[in-house]
Structures are given as C-alpha cells and as structure tokens.
Amino acid sequence: MLNRVQLLKINKIFFVGDVHGKIEDVIHKLCMVYEERESLIIFCGDVGVGFSSFPPLTKMNKLLKKSNNYAILYRGNHSDPAAYNDPVKSKPYRKSNIFTIPDYTLINASGEYKEANILCIGGGISIDRTGRMKGKTYWENEDVYIDGKALEEITIMEEKVDIVATHDAPDFCYPLTKSLPTSQWHLNDTTLEQDIITSRAKLTFIYNDLSAGGKKPAEWYYGHHHMSKYENLLGTTFYLLDCSEIKPVQWYNYVNI
Numbered sequence: 171m172l173n174r175v176q177l178l179k180i181n182k183i184f185f186v187g188d189v190h191g192k193i194e195d196v197i198h199k200l201c202m203v204y205e206e207r208e209s210l211i212i213f214c215g216d217v218g219v220g221f222s223s224f225p226p227l228t229k230m231n232k233l234l235k236k237s238n239n240y241a242i243l244y245r246g247n248h249s250d251p252a253a254y255n256d257p258v259k260s261k262p263y264r265k266s267n268i269f270t271i272p273d274y275t276l277i278n279a280s281g282e283y284k285e286a287n288i289l290c291i292g293g294g295i296s297i298d299r300t301g302r303m304k305g306k307t308y309w310e311n312e313d314v315y316i317d318g319k320a321l322e323e324i325t326i327m328e329e330k331v332d333i334v335a336t337h338d339a340p341d342f343c344y345p346l347t348k349s350l351p352t353s354q355w356h357l358n359d360t361t362l363e364q365d366i367i368t369s370r371a372k373l374t375f376i377y378n379d380l381s382a383g384g385k386k387p388a389e390w391y392y393g394h395h396h397m398s399k400y401e402n403l404l405g406t407t408f409y410l411l412d413c414s415e416i417k418p419v420q421w422y423n424y425v426n427i
C-alpha cells in the first residue's frame with residue numbers, strides 16, 4: 171500500500187547520508203549553524219533507530235519546530251523495521267516535526283510556486299550481519315521488498331514522481347558491485363553475495379517499473395556505501411551520499427517551477 175505525507179510551506183529540501191546515530195549533529199548544523207528555515211530534511215537510512223544508544227527525539231523535535239523545519243527518517247539496513255513500518259512500535263519515533271515513515275511513502279512537499287513528490291523506500295543488506303545480535307543490532311527482515319500494490323497505485327496516480335530516495339541503489343548504479351571485504355563476513359556467510367545481488371536487483375525492478383509506468387524520477391538519492399558520487403544514467407541523476415553528507419535539491423531550493 172502507498173502511504174502519503176503532505177508538507178506545506180517547504181522552501182528547501184535536503185537529503186542526508188548515513189548518520190549511524192549522529193542525527194543530532196546534522197539537525198543542529200542545519201537549524202543552528204546554517205539557520206535553515208521551512209526546510210525538509212530527509213535521512214537516507216541507517217539513522218540508528220532501534221538501537222539502545224539512539225537519542226530521544228524530543229529535543230530534536232523542539233529545535234526543528236522552532237525553525238519550522240521537518241526531518242523525515244526512512245529505514246536502512248542498520249534499523250529496526252518495526253520502528254518504521256509497525257503502527258504501534260513506531261509511535262515513539264513520531265513527533266510533530268521529526269518522524270519515521272514506512273516503506274513506500276510518497277512525500278508531497280510544496281512551497282510558493284514549487285512542488286516535489288518524493289518516493290521513499292528503505293531497506294538493504296548488512297554485510298556484517300553474522301557478527302550482529304538478532305533483534306538488537308540486526309533484523310532479519312532488513313532487506314528492501316517489492317510492494318506490487320504500491321507500485322500499481324503509483325502507476326495509475328495523476329502525480330509524477332520527481333525523486334526516489336532509497337538506502338541502496340539499482341544494480342546499474344555506482345558501485346556496480348557491492349564490494350565484499352576480504353574478511354570473515356563473506357567467508358562465513360555463504361549467501362551474502364547472492365543476497366546483495368538480489369537486493370539491488372529489486373531496486374532495479376522498481377526503477378524499471380516506475381519508468382515503464384511513466385513515472386521515471388528525475389533524481390534518485392541513496393547512501394549505504396559510505397562514499398560520495400553522482401552520475402546521470404538513463405535520464406535520471408543518481409546521488410550517492412557519504413556519511414552525514416548533506417545534499418540540497420538544487421532545482422527545488424533555488425528555481426521556481
């Protein structure tokens with residue numbers, strides 16, 4: 171099912187790479203140092219929700235609210251999926267100006283004379299999963315999944331999809347293959363390499379499905395690989411964000427539609 175979020179009076183949009191618990195640093199930088207106002211900040215997974223060390227959202231929500239900013243979090247691989255997708259377990263992570271969203275959420279952000287529709291889909295594969303504790307630092311249902319009903323809803327809806335935001339990326343994007351370290355991770359995890367290939371193939375399916383339905387995004391943002399790069403492929407600009415990298419959406423932030 172496709173979920174929807176509408177935010178009005180949004181003058182700027184920012185995407186942020188993996189922060190691994192250091193979300194307060196990014197919010198403080200945007201709100202206090204850069205003094206951004208009426209902005210939407212989207213974290214591209216691996217925020218740290220579900221870990222015992224994750225900071226409470228109350229203080230961050232107060233800071234965001236004071237500056238009329240919003241922060242939206244979708245899941246990565248190092249995240250508890252229930253904190254995003256379960257209506258009950260996600261409640262502690264949903265405040266007025268900062269909140270988690272479930273997979274397949276379409277965000278409509280609009281400001282004066284401009285508008286953007288952003289499709290967010292979380293999930294990915296942890297290469298170090300065999301060294302993590304199930305239910306505490308690793309969750310078996312961490313991977314991205316294909317929601318056929320949501321994709322069908324997107325195909326028949328009137329709105330376009332301007333941006334897609336995920337944690338990993340389609341398999342034709344950089345890096346072309348997920349680098350596996352020469353360590354115990356892939357040596358002791360016999361299905362790891364194939365699971366990563368399958369996971370990225372799902373994102374390629376989603377891209378192709380959107381394109382075939384006339385909803386090819388102009389831009390696609392993702393993290394996961396802890397490096398920075400952008401490239402134009404098949405009519406879409408793909409932005410890979412490094413850890414805590416903040417990337418403004420140039421066409422929305424500075425150009426009126």
